Amino acid sequence: MAVGKSVKRIDAVAKVTGRARYTEDFFEPDMLTAKYVRSTIAHGRVTAVNTDKARQIEGVEAVFTYEDVPQTTFATAGHPMALSEVHKDVEDRLLLTRDVRFMGDEIAIVVARNELAASEAAGLVEVEYETYDPLIDPEDILAQDARPIHEGRSNIVGEHNYTFGGDVDQAFDQADHVVEGRFATAMVQHCQLENHIAHAYMDDLDKIVIVSSTQIPHIARRIVGEALGMPLSRIRVIKPFLGGGFGNKQDVVLEPMVAFLTLKLNGRAVQINMTREECMLCTRNRHPFYIDVKTGVMNDGTLVARDMDAISITGAYASHGHAIAAAGGSKQSSLYPKAATRFHARTLYANIPVAGAMRAYGTPQVIYALECATEDAARKIGMDPVEFRLKNVARQGDINLLSNKEILSCGLVECLERGRDFIDWNRKKKDYEQFKTGPIRKGLGVACLSYASGTYPVCVEIAGSRIALNQDGTVHVLVGATEIGQGSDTVVAQMVAQTLSFPYEDVLVVQAQDTDVTPFDTGAYASRQAYVVSNAVFKAANQLRDRILAHAGIMTDEDPKHLDIVNARIVDNRTSEAVMDMKTLAIDSFYHKERGGQLTAEISYKTTTNAPVFGCTFVDVTVDIPLCKITVNQIINVHDSGVIINPVQAAGQVHGGAFMGLGAALSEEFLIDPESGYVYNNNLLDYKFPTFTDVPPLNHDFVETFEPTSGYGNKALGEPPVVSPPPAIRNAVLDATGICINTLPMSPHTLFSAFKSHGFLDGKGGQHV
């Protein structure tokens, strides 16, 4: 049984020995390098570009400006094509732009024989601007007379409103208490290990090959076709090993440009390899949110009403746009399904870097506000925050009133109970009573989360799998599921091994994706991969199993119903005796002159369910008031993600997510000058991504439920662990200090302001605690 075991990652040895090949490891003869010329202002219009000096640099092959690119706008979001207008992505981007919308916008591009020449020449391209005031603050963006950041479009990219669970106003009227809060989250970045990189070349007169570090090879293929006005079939996208994405590569960033350049340069290979600074400033990041929350609660601890009003900032271009706020808002209906709830959200353009998809897609912002507000409501009525949640959270059999679907698996109550035990909540609550005054304080915090296992019914959920029996009795699997480091190839192999009853080692997964070859799947995002591929794999493996047994029946003259596969052998299920091994069967199927054939199975399957997942974080913190520092002494994430296919890989996902959550909670933010739109810290020194020395030991636990809509009982896990640490830490800091810090990150600077305004520190070096 391969499912449920911590088998070794299928690519572990290739990666640790350095043999795994990433995009940068592929070379083409005479490959050229391209460097963007980026705007030095945040808002304006180019009045003149002079490329003469740049063209004189030795090694420069070409310079293109906004005048040279196709004038059809395209959408970059890595979404499946939407057949309905409602879900269509915003087409607001050109390959190069004359209208400048953030500091770093792409005005021209230099192609040269090497990086130095390209960089030097890019620095010599002279640009003149007409400048406008940067629009950064939501109030300025929404002002009546605000200049549209995109001509002919509103600065509001999207807006929507929904209610569920009854009359919200009436529920507030009847509530014993109404608690209000205003929350703000920061723009943070994925900081995936491998920066964005892609190259393209032509291997025929009308065919472009793109090698790219992407989460969405099939979608990238379509969007490149749209951007260049070329038929999709003439574009081939190859995805080698990836050094992570976290959503930053669920967007088409470099692919249309490298394709355009090779087309312009007679098919010669051209590569764009972004620096870390470029990657941080000019790819995608997380939408900052401003959220007002109102919570209605009864004296007995029943949560009766909730009203949330959110503003989400998408920056200079829509990218995933309003989908982020919509997706984030939809998660509360599976977490607290009984309260009458209203959600209103608007997504705005701004003259700051572009926000897009990032791990958990709007949910960290919404759940942060929701779980801080939930804490404040529990405290208002003097109820233990864990008890309060236990009373109100979803249970199996509840109806998610937004989707009108029954929650078929839910282990959240047990998650909370296990987390409470682990952190030793009841004992520490008492012990920490003596740490509520003085310079060093201690506290405990909790926060819950819910998430989804894909994007249905907003988007199509399609997965493909092809399995072929090899002549040596092993199988090769092709999936459209996109391995980006998260481990999907390994769990696919486990699933196939489980259903075929093959040893895990006998299941080989074709790693590189090639859109000319691999079955269609929309890619790695939405924590969908293992969930949506599970049904395609389950069905394909069963189909192959039937074909293998049918061939065994022909070979042995037995009715296949008396035959079975056990550990890659054909077994007579009446006697449990082995009939033949898989290699014997495979050789016969390939080479017998009259019977058999290559035994394969192929399934393309659309998932029309979307299982909610649940989890929580418990933390124990110390707050050093004079030094304005929070130390997380202990943290645990407990998750219900259904059946855990590979416990060690799953633990890795949880630890990685908690790590990112800790960064967002305590230190990470883009520092943007409010006047000019300049980003001060688009580098890993000044952007305070935590190091290993900054995080405590990370703990995890799983409450394994069985999800009936999934091929193997599994649900989403990739994104959820990032969601609940920030509100849990905020709630613990509140427990320790009595202060609600409603802005992320809770950096020393944020704490200093809060402690100063509460009179703990006087700002002149003195303290009053």
Next chain:
Amino acid sequence: MFNIETHIKAGSVQEAISLLMENPNARLIAGGTDVLIKLREGKPAFRHLVDIHGLAELNGIEKLPDNTLVIGSGTTFTQAIESDIIQTHIPILTDAAGSVGGPQIRNVATIGGNICNGVTSADSASPLFSLNALLSLQGPDGTRHLPIADFYKGPGRVDLGPGEILTAIRIRPEDYEQAFGYYYKYAMRNAMDIATIGCAVCLKTSGGTLTDYRLAFGVAGPVPIRCREAEKAVKGHPLTPALLEKIAATVVRDVNPRTSWRASKEFRLNIITELSKRATKKALTRAGEELS
């Protein structure tokens, strides 16, 4: 890729001095952890390099017969951390060296480079200020010795004449014997970060009083500084909790932090006063003293 036009490897300090005199535009490179960053940013001032990386005569830590400690300027932070001499006599420098960057940086970055880079946040600078370190500067006209406090001329500017090279850092026995120190680095991260404030304390005690007290800060002004007012105020002070309050109350007169996008003046001031107390307390603990 770096745009390096000339790179000449010097075989000795004397040769490096000659090469610098022959190429007035050339800059020295040792560990390269500052120079390569500037080259990566495309700074043209660093395209001509005289390389002193790995020169044996710049490397090493020794204790002279008169007990003076001599640290070669080419000593890496890792070598400093692992040095028995430093651990035994001036562990404040072990604290500081261990707080620099990450392991890879510490393996190549040199103490001399850290000082000559001239930045206020250099982790080795404020401890060396508190140790009254003397810098040995060798140039075409011979060698001179300069107190480190006189070396810093302004942000990024140090007192190095044409062809001059910092060869060693000397610490005299009267400055470290029976003295106890502590370096407290306050940064936004525990590793891979530059100091928001760096605080170095070196002190001596006798008979329940503070007999010598040297307090230095990084990032509390445009260059590393000594806090002469605070030092004067508490020399001879009994070892009571009031001592710390006195230091905190006086230190604000010595420092001049500024507001930048990295931190506000108010925030830095708050950290400076708190660190002056905490670092002093840690140094007293090392001295085996308790405040009572």
